[in-house]
Every structure is written in structure tokens, then in C-alpha cells.
Amino acid sequence: DTEVTQTPKHLVMGMTNKKSLKCEQHMGHRAMYWYKQKAKKPPELMFVYSYEKLSINESVPSRFSPECPNSSLLNLHLHALQPEDSALYLCASSPSAATSSYEQYFGPGTRLTVT
Amino acid sequence: AQSVTQLGSHVSVSEGALVLLRCNYSSSVPPYLFWYVQYPNQGLQLLLKYTSAATLVKGINGFEAEFKKSETSFHLTKPSAHMSDAAEYFCAVTVSGGYNKLIFGAGTRLAVHP
Numbered sequence: 001d002t003e004v005t006q007t008p009k010h011l012v013m014g015m016t017n018k019k020s021l022k023c024e025q026h027m028g029h030r031a032m033y034w035y036k037q038k039a040k041k042p043p044e045l046m047f048v049y050s051y052e053k054l055s056i057n058e059s060v061p062s063r064f065s066p067e068c069p070n071s072s073l074l075n076l077h078l079h080a081l082q083p084e085d086s087a088l089y090l091c092a093s094s095p096s097a098a099t100s101s102y103e104q105y106f107g108p109g110t111r112l113t114v115t
Numbered sequence: 116a117q118s119v120t121q122l123g124s125h126v127s128v129s130e131g132a133l134v135l136l137r138c139n140y141s142s143s144v145p146p147y148l149f150w151y152v153q154y155p156n157q158g159l160q161l162l163l164k165y166t167s168a169a170t171l172v173k174g175i176n177g178f179e180a181e182f183k184k185s186e187t188s189f190h191l192t193k194p195s196a197h198m199s200d201a202a203e204y205f206c207a208v209t210v211s212g213g214y215n216k217l218i219f220g221a222g223t224r225l226a227v228h229p
Contacts, residue, residue, distance in 0.1 A: 004158075031215060042205055042219035043159070055214050090158055100209035101147045101166040104217060106158035 004107035006091050012113045021110045023074040023091030031097035032074040034066060035090040043090055050097035081114045117142045117208045121220035128227055134193040136223045138206030146208050148189045150180055153203045201227045
């Protein structure tokens with residue numbers, strides 16, 4: 001199984017809402033990533049988890065809060081978002097974050113719209 | 116610092132024609148390079164990767180890429196385009212010692228017309 005799953009597929013939320021994005025992989029990977037992708041742009045790294053510990057936070061605003069409950073799950077908690085946060089949010093995993101030659105496996109993404 | 120540059124934000128080819136998507140990299144250390152494809156409203160799928168084992172790398176769907184150190188290039192090719200190849204293509208490099216952080220190029224949108 002080389003699949004990364006993400007739920008929900010689409011999400012519309014108001015600026016005062018709290019919502020969560022979920023990501024799951026069952027490949028035994030120990031590194032998981034969140035990316036944000038705006039229309040017609042490449043993905044931009046937000047967070048990296050290695051062995052369930054937050055290893056990289058790319059200066060992401062605190063209204064985005066990641067969580068890694070176990071080695072298979074990755075959540076992104078959203079609160080008080082702005083319309084400019086509307087984007088495709090991609091989750092990815094790789095066997096390890098310690099080796100730069102490993103490819104990352106991407107999920108299908110969650111299309112987020114903030115109204 | 117590592118970076119990649121994709122030349123040409125849009126490429127249009129006829130079905131059956133050669134596909135050539137250009138990528139140049141900048142790296143002070145031997146790089147690890149990747150090509151990903153993204154179909155509309157989907158995530159990214161790995162086409163192929165270069166990890167120094169061989170300079171000519173074969174990937175999925177008939178794509179291949181050649182690593183040329185002298186030209187700092189890693190161009191993606193396919194001998195004969197198919198309509199289903201229409202998508203966005205991203206070249207990427209990982210940052211050494213950086214938790215496998217991927218740095219993407221701006222992307223090239225490939226259009227295939229009959």
C-alpha cells in the first residue's frame with residue numbers, strides 16, 4: 001500500500017471556525033509533511049514531522065497548528081483563518097527525514113476555501 | 116543553497132511529438148533531483164528521481180531524465196506525447212541535511228493537442 005489519504009477532500013469554513021485536516025499513511029514511514037499550494041504555484045513546505053516530533057516549522061502563522069498523534073496520522077488544526085489561506089493543502093510522507101534521497105509520497109490534498 | 120529553475124512555464128506539443136521539459140539546478144553538493152507530475156485537482160505523483168546511481172533515469176509512463184553535471188541540468192523527456200500527459204510538471208531538489216525538505220521549481224504546464 002503506497003497510498004497517503006487525506007480527509008476531507010473539500011472544506012469551506014468561515015474565519016471564526018475551527019476545523020481540522022487529517023492525513024494517514026500505512027507505509028511505515030517515519031517522516032510526514034504538510035504543504036500549502038496556491039493556484040498555479042508549486043507546493044510550499046509548512047511543517048515536517050520526524051518520528052512524531054515537529055522538526056521544521058517554516059514560520060507558519062499560529063492559526064495553523066499541526067499534530068502527529070502517532071506514526072501513521074498527521075493532523076492540521078485550523079483556527080481563525082484568513083481568506084488568503086484558501087489553497088490546496090497537501091500531506092506527504094517518506095521513509096525517513098534523515099536521508100535526502102527518499103522520495104515523498106503525496107496525498108490527493110484538501111481544497112480549503114475560507115469565506 | 117539548493118534551488119531549481121524550470122525554463123518555460125507552458126509547453127505545448129502535438130500528440131506523438133517529443134516532450135522536453137527543462138530543469139536546471141543549483142547545488143554546492145551532489146544533488147538529489149526529482150520530477151513530479153500533478154494532474155488537475157490531484158496530489159503530486161513521482162515520475163522519477165536521480166540519486167547518483169545512474170545519469171540516465173527511467174521513470175513511469177515512458178518518461179526519462181538525464182543528469183548532466185556539466186550543464187547543471189536534469190531535463191525530462193518522453194519520445195511520444197499522449198493526450199493523457201497533459202498536466203503540471205515540477206522539478207524538485209532536496210536540501211542536504213534538511214529533513215528531506217523539497218525545493219520545487221515553478222512548474223511547467225504541458226498541453227498536448229491532437
